[in-house]
Amino acid sequence: MTEASKSQHGWSDQLPSDRSWKPRPGMSREARSSEQDRAAGGRHRRVVVLEGDKRATGSIALRVYRRTRRIRAYLRWSEQGRTREQYVGEVSGPSRTTNLADAWMMARAAGLVRDEALPAGSKASSTAVRAVMTANKGRDTGPERRLRSLLYHRGVRYRVNVRPIPDLRRTADLVFQKARVAVFVDGCYWHGCPDHYRPATKRSQFWQDKIQRNIARDADTNRRLREQGWTVVRIWEHEEPNEAVEKVMKVLAS
Incomplete structure (x- = not known):
């Protein structure tokens, strides 16, 4: 040919x-x-x-x-x-x-797939918004569970959903008390992921203000913990689980 x-x-x-x-x-x-x-x-x-x-x-x-x-x-x-x-x-x-x-x-x-239809009576403005709202949980999210499972199988032990500093009202998803490492698994929407966050089209100013407050709170949490000698690791929910594990392991080994 x-x-x-x-x-x-x-x-x-x-x-x-x-x-x-x-x-x-x-x-x-x-x-x-x-x-x-x-x-x-x-x-x-x-x-x-x-x-x-x-x-x-x-x-x-x-x-x-x-x-x-x-x-x-x-x-x-x-x-x-x-x-x-x-x-x-x-x-x-x-x-x-x-x-x-x-x-x-x-x-x-090609019309082979489509978005899930909104259920009758849903107040969400779109299926994407509903998916975000449904997936939003304060703890035990899918990305958190995957990270915990992989770390556990690597022989690493940790505490779950506790305050690194008892009198500071900030809860980390994983805490390594002896190593003084706090891990936060951040949802892309609620924490303003630069790659995946898309502003809402309805009540846009309300939601943008809320996300900005979350971002500011995250930065304040980082600062307060570091001032007390803690290392903060932040992982986006979209990160590949094995890569997220390696990020944590590298910090623990340093």
């Missing part, structure tokens, strides 16, 4: 790198689900509509098509106990994260 013919048929000279399509080794089912949530823009954006107005939660599978040495994306879901899938298209980004996000965009553009 000539070079012109290869180009016309989408051929590539080399196989894509593993990091562009393979999942991280040893990822738990929960970690993979969180990866899909991040790529889709939230679990509420992974809805596959089935016959009879039934719903399923979709996921994207990436595979290398060795004949052309390109990455193909498939939408997968479970229906009546069987795994179904639908070809979405080819992706060519440098990382798995990028390719998953691109595949979800293509699936949505």
Whole structure:
């Protein structure tokens, strides 16, 4: 086959790198689900509509098509106990994260998935806002539980949801009392994540003021704890769990 013919048929000279399509080794089912949530823009954006107005939660599978040495994306879901899938298209980004996000965009553009509908009587302005509100909990969030589990399996022990300094009304998600390390797992919306925070469109000034107060309180917490000899570690909920663990371990080892 000539070079012109290869180009016309989408051929590539080399196989894509593993990091562009393979999942991280040893990822738990929960970690993979969180990866899909991040790529889709939230679990509420992974809805596959089935016959009879039934719903399923979709996921994207990436595979290398060795004949052309390109990455193909498939939408997968479970229906009546069987795994179904639908070809979405080819992706060519440098990382798995990028390719998953691109595949979800293509699936949505093709009408293969849609956002979860707001339930009757919901006061939320959108499914995205409702998802944020539903996920907002003061403690034991999914990212917190994943971080705790991974640290525990690394042999690290800690206290959960306590004040590092008893007379200071600031509660950390994980506290390493002897090492004087306080870990906070911050939600992207409520703590103003620079990558994922999107201002509300309704009552926008009210919510922006609230987020700014949270950001100011976080900075004040950091300052107060450091003045008392504590090291503060802040982890965004979107961070990959294994990378978050390594961040904590590095601080504990220093």
